[in-house]
Amino acid sequence: MRVSVRYAQLVAAGELRPDPEQAAAAARLDQLQQELEPPPPAFGPASSIIGRLFGHKQPAIPRGVYLWGSVGRGKSMLMDLFHDNLAIPAKRRVHFHEFMLDVHARLREERKKESGDPIAPVAAAIAAETRVLAFDEMVVNNSADAMIMSRLFTAMIVRHDLVIVTTSNRAPADLYKNGLNREHFLPFIALIGQRIDVLGLNGPTDYRLDRMQGVGTWHTPVGDAATAQVREAFFRLTDFPPEDSENVPSAELDLGGGRVLHVPKSLKGVAVFSFKRLCTEARGASDYLAIARKYHTVIVVAIPRLGPDRRNETMRFITLIDALYERKVKLIVTAAAEPAELYDTSSGGDEEGRFAFDRTVSRLMEMQSQDYLALGHGED
Numbered sequence: 001m002r003v004s005v006r007y008a009q010l011v012a013a014g015e016l017r018p019d020p021e022q023a024a025a026a027a028r029l030d031q032l033q034q035e036l037e038p039p040p041p042a043f044g045p046a047s048s049i050i051g052r053l054f055g056h057k058q059p060a061i062p063r064g065v066y067l068w069g070s071v072g073r074g075k076s077m078l079m080d081l082f083h084d085n086l087a088i089p090a091k092r093r094v095h096f097h098e099f100m101l102d103v104h105a106r107l108r109e110e111r112k113k114e115s116g117d118p119i120a121p122v123a124a125a126i127a128a129e130t131r132v133l134a135f136d137e138m139v140v141n142n143s144a145d146a147m148i149m150s151r152l153f154t155a156m157i158v159r160h161d162l163v164i165v166t167t168s169n170r171a172p173a174d175l176y177k178n179g180l181n182r183e184h185f186l187p188f189i190a191l192i193g194q195r196i197d198v199l200g201l202n203g204p205t206d207y208r209l210d211r212m213q214g215v216g217t218w219h220t221p222v223g224d225a226a227t228a229q230v231r232e233a234f235f236r237l238t239d240f241p242p243e244d245s246e247n248v249p250s251a252e253l254d255l256g257g258g259r260v261l262h263v264p265k266s267l268k269g270v271a272v273f274s275f276k277r278l279c280t281e282a283r284g285a286s287d288y289l290a291i292a293r294k295y296h297t298v299i300v301v302a303i304p305r306l307g308p309d310r311r312n313e314t315m316r317f318i319t320l321i322d323a324l325y326e327r328k329v330k331l332i333v334t335a336a337a338e339p340a341e342l343y344d345t346s347s348g349g350d351e352e353g354r355f356a357f358d359r360t361v362s363r364l365m366e367m368q369s370q371d372y373l374a375l376g377h378g379e380d
Contacts, residue, residue, distance in 0.1 A: 001085050004030040007078070015239065021201045022074050025067055028199060029082040029165070035062040036132060036163065037087050064157070064164035066138075066192055068171050069201035071296075071376040075167035076136055076269065078201075082165060083134045090131040096138045096166065097293045097378075098254075100145050103152065119151050127160030135166035136269070137296075139378045140176040140185070150187040157195050164196060169376030172198060217332045217368050218339065222302050226334035230272075230299050233332050237297055238267045255290050269296040269377075275303045279316040288323035296377035298324060303335035307344035308353055314343070318360045325363045328375045339364040 007026035010016040065082075067075045083093045094102075103122060110118030126133075133156075140146050156162040168175070172192045176185045192198065215233045219226035235242045251266035265272035271291065278288075278300060291298060306314040324331055335342060343357040366372050 002030050003033050003078075003081050003085055006081055006085055016074075016077075019074065019203055021069075021199075021203050022078060025065075025074075025078050025199050025201060026081065028065055028197065029078060032062055032065055032163070032165070033082060033086055061161045062163050064166070064196040066164075066166055066168065066172060066196045066198045067201055068168045068198065069203075071169060071374065073201040073203055075201055079134055079136065079165060079167050080268070083132075086132065088131060090129070091134065092130045092132070093134040093136070095294060096135040099133070099135060101256075103148070104144070107148070119148060120155055123152055123155035124160060127156050127162045130162070132163045132165065135164065137377055138166045138168040138175070139170065140179070141378070143180045146176045146179055146185040147181065150185060150191065153188055154191055157191065166196075169378070171200070217330070217373075218364070219332075219334045220337055222304075222334050222336055227301065230301060230332055230334055234265070234270060234272060234299060237270050240267055253290060253294060255287050261287060261290070265299075266295075269294075270299065271295040271297070272299040272301070274301055275313075275317075278320060279313045283316055285319050285323060288320045289327075291320075292323040292327035292329050293378075295329060297330040297332065299332045301334045303333055303342070305336045305344040306342055306357070309344075311353070314353065314357065318356060321360050321363055321367075325367060327378050328372070329377065330373060331364075331367050 004023075004026045007016070007023065011018055016022070067078060069075060080093070083091060103126075106122045106125065107118045110121055115121075140149065153164070157164065170177075172189050175189065176182055179185065215229060215236065217233075219229045231242070231245070234240070234248075235245075240248055248265045249267055251263040251271075253261040253263050253266075255261055262277075263271050263273065264277075271294070273291075303317070304310070306317060321331075323329075339361045342361070343354060345354055
């Protein structure tokens, strides 16, 4: 199905509100879809004769699309419409950070061969696997990514004709702003201007935040009422039909080093975990960072009262909140108490533990604020 047709259907059904910027982006993605999909075969002797007489004109390499704007404006939704309706097998939709982790792993393997510049073969290998790369949330926060992106993407796009579709909370000129050695990154920004069309989605409505209105993020006490609230939040954020709740997909999150974390419910950047899975099992900061990079919203259910009797679980919870906060992940929970009462000091003592948890309480309170919820995933 054509992207613009599917978008119009969603608007007509009331699942999306009419939005001129979204409609324009859908039309541009529709154009790209038509450029990428093979034309229907021509039949009959006339078409064969004309083909032999005039040959087949080599189609131009399609320009990619860069959708940017504030959080909740429908960028990921539109990219998913494009990817899901694009009728070619060689396509890949991936979170940008996950893609760069894969790139660095490939580069390490190439360096072991000691055969020269590793970027060229890595770019060639990626291009051989796919025609279209769809990135969610392009953001560049570290010099390791910034130093290789210009050369890597030039090789993939210019030499191998790879088509890029991406979303970002930032305009291209603001990527890696004030970053270390940014001059090495500037050719990548220039490449976007040369080979990718930039479309802004900055309408007045934050649809993701709008969907959370009246639902809230912190629900106490643990029980049926709180569970119903977080279920409602999940279905609002993912558009998954509540009547089909038994079939919400799960996922296996790569933690590196051959380790994976089972995500019981994972859909459209939203993950659901139990406190037990995240904080009673042996986990470290790297595990929580992997979650924070992958998901824009994390739902944690059944958080108990914490304190000296649960010292290990408490320290892991503190580390989890630090990781989510630093990546500006939305947090929705069911908990035994409000943040300020969550750390139980009824047994006395443990001033150091209480002091450490006070910073987490402050972060938990901020994470419920409208200002925090309006931030984009990964924003500084």
